[in-house]
Amino acid sequence: MASTKVEQRCSQMARSIRVHSLRMIHAAGSGHPGGSFSAADILAALYSDCLKFRPDEPDWLDRDRLVYSKGHGCPALYAAMAVAGYFPVDELIGLRKLDCRFQGHPDRRKIPALEASTGSLGQGLSIALGMALARRLSGQDYHVYCVIGDGETDEGQIWEAALYAGAHGVDHLIGITDYNKIQNDDYSENILPKRDLPEKWAAFGWHPIEIDGHDISAIRGALEEARGVSGKPVMIVAHTVKGKGVSFMEDEPGWHGKAPNDEEFVRAMAELGEEVSV
Amino acid sequence: MTAATVRSFEMGKSTRVAYGETLRELGRERSDIVVLDADLSKSTQTVLFGKEFPERWFNIGIQEANLVSMASGFASCGYVPFISSFAVFLVCKGFDQLRMGVAYPGINVKVVTSHGGISIGQDGPSQMGIEDLGLACSLPGFVVCCPADEVSARELVRETAKHDSAVYLRTGRPAVPIIYGADHPPETFRLGKSVQITDGGDVTLIACGLMVSEALIAHDILAAEGIRARVIDMHTLKPLDGEAVERAARETGAIVTAEEHLLHGGLGSIVAQFAAKHHPVPVESVGVEDTYAESGSPDELLDRYGLRAVNIAEAARRSLARKSS
Numbered sequence: 001m002a003s004t005k006v007e008q009r010c011s012q013m014a015r016s017i018r019v020h021s022l023r024m025i026h027a028a029g030s031g032h033p034g035g036s037f038s039a040a041d042i043l044a045a046l047y048s049d050c051l052k053f054r055p056d057e058p059d060w061l062d063r064d065r066l067v068y069s070k071g072h073g074c075p076a077l078y079a080a081m082a083v084a085g086y087f088p089v090d091e092l093i094g095l096r097k098l099d100c101r102f103q104g105h106p107d108r109r110k111i112p113a114l115e116a117s118t119g120s121l122g123q124g125l126s127i128a129l130g131m132a133l134a135r136r137l138s139g140q141d142y143h144v145y146c147v148i149g150d151g152e153t154d155e156g157q158i159w160e161a162a163l164y165a166g167a168h169g170v171d172h173l174i175g176i177t178d179y180n181k182i183q184n185d186d187y188s189e190n191i192l193p194k195r196d197l198p199e200k201w202a203a204f205g206w207h208p209i210e211i212d213g214h215d216i217s218a219i220r221g222a223l224e225e226a227r228g229v230s231g232k233p234v235m236i237v238a239h240t241v242k243g244k245g246v247s248f249m250e251d252e253p254g255w256h257g258k259a260p261n262d263e264e265f266v267r268a269m270a271e272l273g274e275e276v277s278v
Numbered sequence: 279m280t281a282a283t284v285r286s287f288e289m290g291k292s293t294r295v296a297y298g299e300t301l302r303e304l305g306r307e308r309s310d311i312v313v314l315d316a317d318l319s320k321s322t323q324t325v326l327f328g329k330e331f332p333e334r335w336f337n338i339g340i341q342e343a344n345l346v347s348m349a350s351g352f353a354s355c356g357y358v359p360f361i362s363s364f365a366v367f368l369v370c371k372g373f374d375q376l377r378m379g380v381a382y383p384g385i386n387v388k389v390v391t392s393h394g395g396i397s398i399g400q401d402g403p404s405q406m407g408i409e410d411l412g413l414a415c416s417l418p419g420f421v422v423c424c425p426a427d428e429v430s431a432r433e434l435v436r437e438t439a440k441h442d443s444a445v446y447l448r449t450g451r452p453a454v455p456i457i458y459g460a461d462h463p464p465e466t467f468r469l470g471k472s473v474q475i476t477d478g479g480d481v482t483l484i485a486c487g488l489m490v491s492e493a494l495i496a497h498d499i500l501a502a503e504g505i506r507a508r509v510i511d512m513h514t515l516k517p518l519d520g521e522a523v524e525r526a527a528r529e530t531g532a533i534v535t536a537e538e539h540l541l542h543g544g545l546g547s548i549v550a551q552f553a554a555k556h557h558p559v560p561v562e563s564v565g566v567e568d569t570y571a572e573s574g575s576p577d578e579l580l581d582r583y584g585l586r587a588v589n590i591a592e593a594a595r596r597s598l599a600r601k602s603s
């Protein structure tokens with residue numbers, strides 16, 4: 001299937017997100033590559049032609065809100081926002097270092113353009129729910145998006161938000177589960193298996209959409225469908241591969257929260273199409 | 279003023295590794311111990327227990343509230359549960375569960391957390407436990423402990439297992455200096471009984487956790503100025519070793535506390551409250567001011583947030599000035 005111009009732009013952006021994320025994490029000597037890479041295509045689709053935003057006016061009232069609840073995967077978010085025009089990409093390399101605004105987990109005190117400070121899992125969807133209710137009350141025209149991890153759905157608070165939003169038909173609220181089937185210690189199957197996620201969200205009154213989270217056209221299609229849903233919140237369950245884009249990191253629990261050494265960095269960058277030496 | 283010659287320490291393991299290794303030993307000695315973790319077992323080090331005793335180890339997922347209440351159930355059925363996650367997640371997310379399922383009914387659960395303080399470094403404030411000690415102290419009946427090095431941590435984890443009611447014990451992420459050489463008699467470490475490491479009559483430095491080594495360096499800095507500081511490792515915040523505090527107040531007339539924790543609710547608050555009641559003297563406190571830290575290396579953060587020997591020494595000079603005025 002021939003891909004459209006927009007899709008090519010998305011794929012380009014996804015590649016940039018991975019490249020910048022890897023550079024940042026390597027330079028920091030710590031961070032979370034696996035969950036940054038699994039979310040890269042989703043973030044690319046969001047920032048390249050879905051979200052309404054103005055980088056030079058981060059407090060624009062009618063902007064779409066994106067709550068990035070899986071805060072540990074922030075290198076991908078910072079990279080996406082940089083490519084989208086929020087920050088100079090050169091600054092990203094200071095990730096996790098003293099006096100750099102790119103903190104180890106998203107910190108609104110340092111970057112007001114972030115919609116929420118995250119890092120304690122399980123809370124972002126409730127924050128997004130509050131934003132969606134505020135939108136309903138004010139009658140403003142925006143959508144609230146929230147990216148959560150599948151491991152994160154272990155948290156009971158996710159299901160509190162799910163229950164409320166479903167029962168009250170809160171629309172303009174679009175969740176995206178980065179369903180990469182790995183959490184911190186191991187495969188989710190060995191910690192707490194999720195299973196039937198779309199059915200679960202449906203049972204809570206949400207409109208579920210199940211897609212391949214690395215297929216740009218599927219992601220764009222799902223986001224478009226989601227924006228058209230009224231009277232219900234939407235959960236896009238995006239099947240992803242943790243570490244996607246670097247063969248030796250793919251589907252490997254060990255790459256959840258570890259920086260590559262120099263040799264691994266060079267190899268990984270080569271796979272992403274960048275020749276580097278260290 | 280000439281530069282002081284300060285002591286150097288041999289580096290030991292982190293207190294979290296000491297916990298993991300001791301827990302595994304306890305698993306070999308006792309069959310009633312069960313361990314619960316919330317998907318952070320490689321950080322908390324309970325994975326060491328899990329590998330050897332998979333049937334008594336429950337890595338339940340990222341569910342801190344559920345974890346605490348489950349442990350309450352285990353304990354009611356006669357097991358001794360050790361539950362672990364990062365300090366901030368277990369105490370902040372599980373707080374009402376700690377209250378309703380452990381403290382209020384008086385259930386014997388051992389809450390041992392890792393990543394206490396700002397010395398976790400690069401991950402930043404959302405992962406830093408700086409309010410855990412104060413919150414744990416606010417739970418009636420809880421013993422609250424924060425060991426300084428691997429040697430004392432091992433013994434205090436054993437004491438925790440022996441203790442017949444709830445204990446909160448905080449461990450840290452980085453490797454820390456060894457304060458107590460291997461020849462140190464282990465019976466020195468008893469919950470609720472502080473350890474006086476140096477004697478001195480001018481001022482008392484009372485510290486817990488990794489601030490104990492900083493207090494010892496502060497002792498050396500002060501010694502070069504002719505100030506004799508008593509250093510006390512107050513590894514147990516609750517019950518406080520009031521006798522040691524009262525003696526320090528009486529014999530040295532000035533106290534400085536040092537902790538890797540918010541100034542509100544931690545060691546400083548507790549010691550000041552005790553001293554005010556029993557033997558009022560100037561008390562100065564070193565800790566995290568009313569703020570959250572940021573990302574950076576552990577050393578950079580300890581410098582920036584004023585958790586260093588120089589800060590303790592400065593606080594000691596302030597307390598001495600107040601004493602003589």
Ligand SMILES: Cc1ncc(C[n+]2csc(CCOP(=O)(O)OP(=O)(O)O)c2C)c(N)n1
Nearest residue numbers: 035119120121149150151152182183184317
């Ligand atoms: C409340 C809380 N508990 C524990 C952690 C530590 N932690 C960081 S990432 C992670 C695993 C997350 O898994 P998932 O949501 O699937 O994210 P992804 O695989 O996309 O990285 C854990 C347990 C945390 N950040 N917050």
